[in-house]
Amino acid sequence: MSPEVDVDTGADAGEAVVVFDGTCVLCNGWVDFLLRHDRRRRYRFAAMQGTAGRALLARHGLDPDDPASFLLLEGAHAWTDTDGIRRVLAGLGGGWTLAHLMVLVPRRLRDAIYRRLALNRYRWFGTTACRIPDETERTRFLD
Structure with missing residues (x-):
């Protein structure tokens, strides 16, 4: 039996998807x-x-035209900001699981620092054309 596919995004149910700003260098x-x-x-x-990215952001209450949040989707769960970053890093396995230690810093403080970075990312790091995956990466991108 093949996995269920989301018709709006092309993502398989249960798949982990990172929504990112394609024009941000960082x-x-x-x-x-x-x-x-x-x-x-x-x-x-x-x-x-x-x-796909716009649909996922909108579906999870984030404004696709004013993206200041990080979004990670894993199956039926969604995480934003530093909780999402923590889960992505820990999901890499190995020593990256130490990222779970981020919970020792209060979420309010972690997210405040993240939001400052997110709101200034263009000024501090610049912008670029939206990423076009090469042939070896193409299957890793939803659209």
Whole structure:
């Protein structure tokens, strides 16, 4: 039996999807990092400028036209901001599971720092054209 596919996004049910800002240099660096370290190919990616990314953000109450949040979807669960980042890093396995120690810092403080970075990411790191995956990466991106 094949997995159920979300008609709006093309994602398989139960699949882990990272929604990222495709025009942000820092965000594209994050995706490059995950592509290098995700040896189990656990994560797929959706640029928030694409059809799938916009649909996923809207479905989870985030404004696709004012993206200041990080979104991770794992099956029926959604995590934003530092909780999502923590889960992605820990999901890489090995020493990355130490990312769970982030919970020792109060969420309010973690998320405040993250939001400051997110709101200033273009000014501090710049922008680029939306990422176009190469042939080896294409199956990891929803659109």
